[in-house]
Amino acid sequence: EDGCDHARLAVSTLLLALLKQRMNDVKGARSVFLNFFRTIMEYPEDKECACSAKVLQAYALFEMKRGHGRKSLVIVERAVELDEELRPVLAWKQFREVMAGQAS
Structure with missing residues:
Protein backbone atom coordinates (compact mmCIF):
# COMPACT_ATOMS: atom_id res chain seq x y z
CA GLU A 1 0.00 0.00 0.00
CA ASP A 2 1.29 3.47 -0.85
CA GLY A 3 2.80 5.40 2.00
CA CYS A 4 2.38 2.62 4.54
CA ASP A 5 5.37 1.61 6.63
CA HIS A 6 3.73 -1.65 7.69
CA ALA A 7 2.80 -3.17 4.30
CA ARG A 8 5.63 -5.73 4.12
CA LEU A 9 5.24 -6.66 7.76
CA ALA A 10 1.48 -7.05 7.29
CA VAL A 11 1.83 -9.37 4.29
CA SER A 12 4.50 -11.46 6.00
CA THR A 13 2.40 -11.68 9.16
CA LEU A 14 -0.68 -12.86 7.27
CA LEU A 15 1.28 -15.47 5.34
CA LEU A 16 3.03 -16.84 8.42
CA ALA A 17 -0.17 -16.86 10.49
CA LEU A 18 -1.99 -18.70 7.69
CA LEU A 19 0.82 -21.26 7.45
CA LYS A 20 0.74 -21.81 11.23
CA PHE A 33 -0.66 -12.13 15.44
CA LEU A 34 0.28 -10.95 18.95
CA ASN A 35 3.75 -9.89 17.83
CA PHE A 36 2.22 -7.86 15.01
CA PHE A 37 -0.35 -6.31 17.37
CA ARG A 38 2.40 -5.30 19.81
CA THR A 39 4.49 -3.86 17.00
CA ILE A 40 1.77 -1.60 15.64
CA MET A 41 0.72 -0.54 19.15
CA GLU A 42 4.22 0.93 19.52
CA TYR A 43 3.27 3.48 16.85
CA PRO A 44 0.12 5.22 18.15
CA PHE A 62 -8.95 -16.10 14.34
CA GLU A 63 -9.84 -15.40 17.99
CA MET A 64 -13.60 -15.39 17.31
CA LYS A 65 -13.28 -18.84 15.72
CA ARG A 66 -11.71 -20.06 18.94
CA GLY A 67 -14.50 -18.72 21.15
CA HIS A 68 -12.81 -15.53 22.36
CA GLY A 69 -15.59 -13.10 21.48
CA ARG A 70 -14.68 -10.17 23.70
CA LYS A 71 -11.01 -10.32 22.78
CA SER A 72 -12.01 -10.52 19.13
CA LEU A 73 -14.25 -7.47 19.45
CA VAL A 74 -11.48 -5.38 21.02
CA ILE A 75 -9.12 -6.34 18.20
CA VAL A 76 -11.61 -5.63 15.41
CA GLU A 77 -12.50 -2.27 16.99
CA ARG A 78 -8.80 -1.35 16.78
CA ALA A 79 -8.83 -2.46 13.13
CA VAL A 80 -11.75 -0.12 12.45
CA GLU A 81 -9.85 2.74 14.11
CA LEU A 82 -7.03 2.14 11.62
CA ASP A 83 -9.32 1.75 8.59
CA GLU A 84 -12.84 3.14 8.78
CA GLU A 85 -13.79 1.13 5.68
CA LEU A 86 -13.84 -1.98 7.90
CA ARG A 87 -16.69 -0.58 10.04
CA PRO A 88 -19.29 -2.90 8.39
CA VAL A 89 -17.49 -5.82 10.07
CA LEU A 90 -18.97 -4.64 13.38
CA ALA A 91 -22.42 -5.42 11.95
CA TRP A 92 -21.54 -9.08 11.44
CA LYS A 93 -23.66 -11.41 13.54
CA GLN A 94 -20.85 -12.72 15.73
CA PHE A 95 -19.72 -9.20 16.68
CA ARG A 96 -23.30 -7.98 17.24
CA GLU A 97 -23.84 -10.90 19.61
CA VAL A 98 -20.70 -10.05 21.59
CA MET A 99 -21.72 -6.38 21.79
CA ALA A 100 -25.21 -7.36 22.92
CA GLY A 101 -23.72 -9.59 25.61
CA GLN A 102 -21.57 -6.72 26.91
CA ALA A 103 -24.59 -4.45 27.17
CA SER A 104 -26.41 -6.80 29.51
Whole structure:
Protein backbone atom coordinates (compact mmCIF):
# COMPACT_ATOMS: atom_id res chain seq x y z
CA GLU A 1 0.00 0.00 0.00
CA ASP A 2 1.29 3.47 -0.85
CA GLY A 3 2.80 5.40 2.00
CA CYS A 4 2.38 2.62 4.54
CA ASP A 5 5.37 1.61 6.63
CA HIS A 6 3.73 -1.65 7.69
CA ALA A 7 2.80 -3.17 4.30
CA ARG A 8 5.63 -5.73 4.12
CA LEU A 9 5.24 -6.66 7.76
CA ALA A 10 1.48 -7.05 7.29
CA VAL A 11 1.83 -9.37 4.29
CA SER A 12 4.50 -11.46 6.00
CA THR A 13 2.40 -11.68 9.16
CA LEU A 14 -0.68 -12.86 7.27
CA LEU A 15 1.28 -15.47 5.34
CA LEU A 16 3.03 -16.84 8.42
CA ALA A 17 -0.17 -16.86 10.49
CA LEU A 18 -1.99 -18.70 7.69
CA LEU A 19 0.82 -21.26 7.45
CA LYS A 20 0.74 -21.81 11.23
CA GLN A 21 -3.04 -22.28 11.12
CA ARG A 22 -2.78 -24.79 8.28
CA MET A 23 -0.23 -26.69 10.35
CA ASN A 24 -2.75 -26.70 13.24
CA ASP A 25 -0.30 -24.63 15.27
CA VAL A 26 -2.83 -22.44 17.06
CA LYS A 27 -0.29 -21.25 19.62
CA GLY A 28 2.16 -20.31 16.89
CA ALA A 29 -0.47 -18.47 14.84
CA ARG A 30 -1.60 -16.54 17.92
CA SER A 31 2.01 -15.63 18.67
CA VAL A 32 2.47 -14.28 15.13
CA PHE A 33 -0.66 -12.13 15.44
CA LEU A 34 0.28 -10.95 18.95
CA ASN A 35 3.75 -9.89 17.83
CA PHE A 36 2.22 -7.86 15.01
CA PHE A 37 -0.35 -6.31 17.37
CA ARG A 38 2.40 -5.30 19.81
CA THR A 39 4.49 -3.86 17.00
CA ILE A 40 1.77 -1.60 15.64
CA MET A 41 0.72 -0.54 19.15
CA GLU A 42 4.22 0.93 19.52
CA TYR A 43 3.27 3.48 16.85
CA PRO A 44 0.12 5.22 18.15
CA GLU A 45 0.80 8.14 15.78
CA ASP A 46 -0.28 5.89 12.89
CA LYS A 47 -3.94 6.83 12.90
CA GLU A 48 -4.75 5.19 9.57
CA CYS A 49 -3.21 2.05 8.15
CA ALA A 50 -5.33 -0.22 5.97
CA CYS A 51 -2.74 -2.99 5.77
CA SER A 52 -2.41 -3.20 9.56
CA ALA A 53 -6.18 -3.07 9.89
CA LYS A 54 -6.53 -6.11 7.62
CA VAL A 55 -4.10 -8.09 9.76
CA LEU A 56 -6.03 -7.13 12.90
CA GLN A 57 -9.28 -8.15 11.22
CA ALA A 58 -7.77 -11.56 10.44
CA TYR A 59 -6.53 -11.80 14.04
CA ALA A 60 -10.00 -10.92 15.35
CA LEU A 61 -11.61 -13.61 13.21
CA PHE A 62 -8.95 -16.10 14.34
CA GLU A 63 -9.84 -15.40 17.99
CA MET A 64 -13.60 -15.39 17.31
CA LYS A 65 -13.28 -18.84 15.72
CA ARG A 66 -11.71 -20.06 18.94
CA GLY A 67 -14.50 -18.72 21.15
CA HIS A 68 -12.81 -15.53 22.36
CA GLY A 69 -15.59 -13.10 21.48
CA ARG A 70 -14.68 -10.17 23.70
CA LYS A 71 -11.01 -10.32 22.78
CA SER A 72 -12.01 -10.52 19.13
CA LEU A 73 -14.25 -7.47 19.45
CA VAL A 74 -11.48 -5.38 21.02
CA ILE A 75 -9.12 -6.34 18.20
CA VAL A 76 -11.61 -5.63 15.41
CA GLU A 77 -12.50 -2.27 16.99
CA ARG A 78 -8.80 -1.35 16.78
CA ALA A 79 -8.83 -2.46 13.13
CA VAL A 80 -11.75 -0.12 12.45
CA GLU A 81 -9.85 2.74 14.11
CA LEU A 82 -7.03 2.14 11.62
CA ASP A 83 -9.32 1.75 8.59
CA GLU A 84 -12.84 3.14 8.78
CA GLU A 85 -13.79 1.13 5.68
CA LEU A 86 -13.84 -1.98 7.90
CA ARG A 87 -16.69 -0.58 10.04
CA PRO A 88 -19.29 -2.90 8.39
CA VAL A 89 -17.49 -5.82 10.07
CA LEU A 90 -18.97 -4.64 13.38
CA ALA A 91 -22.42 -5.42 11.95
CA TRP A 92 -21.54 -9.08 11.44
CA LYS A 93 -23.66 -11.41 13.54
CA GLN A 94 -20.85 -12.72 15.73
CA PHE A 95 -19.72 -9.20 16.68
CA ARG A 96 -23.30 -7.98 17.24
CA GLU A 97 -23.84 -10.90 19.61
CA VAL A 98 -20.70 -10.05 21.59
CA MET A 99 -21.72 -6.38 21.79
CA ALA A 100 -25.21 -7.36 22.92
CA GLY A 101 -23.72 -9.59 25.61
CA GLN A 102 -21.57 -6.72 26.91
CA ALA A 103 -24.59 -4.45 27.17
CA SER A 104 -26.41 -6.80 29.51
